[in-house]
Amino acid sequence: MVFYYTSNVVAPPAIIYMGIDKYENDDLIKWGWPEDVWFHVDKISSAHVYLRLEQGQSIDDIPTSVLEDACQLVKANSINGNKMNDVDILYTMWDNLKKTPGMEVGQVSFIKEKEVKKMRVAKRNNEIVNRLNKTKREEKPDLRAEREKRDRLEREDKKQILRVQKEKEKEEEKKKKDEAELRNYSTLMKPENMKTNYDSGNDSDDFM
Structure with missing residues (x-):
């Protein structure tokens, strides 16, 4: 089970999600997206919370209001962290996570x-947590299928971009070739480069 939340403090709204337990956390780690930002309370147990960025965005592009939403959700879903003041929330891009065979379930x-x-x-901001909880929905997604679909669409987009780039290169090459031929033709048509077969002499043969 994956819990999804909608952060409406920006437009379009940001999607935040987390797994129901440590076993699902392992699946989220395995099948996360390059656009995902991972959040966790530092040094103590908490939920693994993810923020999905738009393609092309970086971790430095996260609006402060969305960052605060994600961090408050992490704190609220930490048994000990929820009771504490001044807790540190760690966050990094999904592709910076490392999972080795010897690690425990959910560990990263x-x-x-x-x-x-x-x-x-x-401290906990109940206004933020309550707002996010009102958008909460539970789903059982096929994480692997969603990631594979995302990767397939990305490959298709890259192929399309490559096709457009090649077509543009062909057009540029044709344009250069046409311009070169036009320059050559203009040079040939200069008076000093032109020849004539007109003969003003009287010794030519006339054919009736």
């Missing part, structure tokens, strides 16, 4: 520590 580490960001949450 990072490929590059320097790409992990941190946000301090002073």
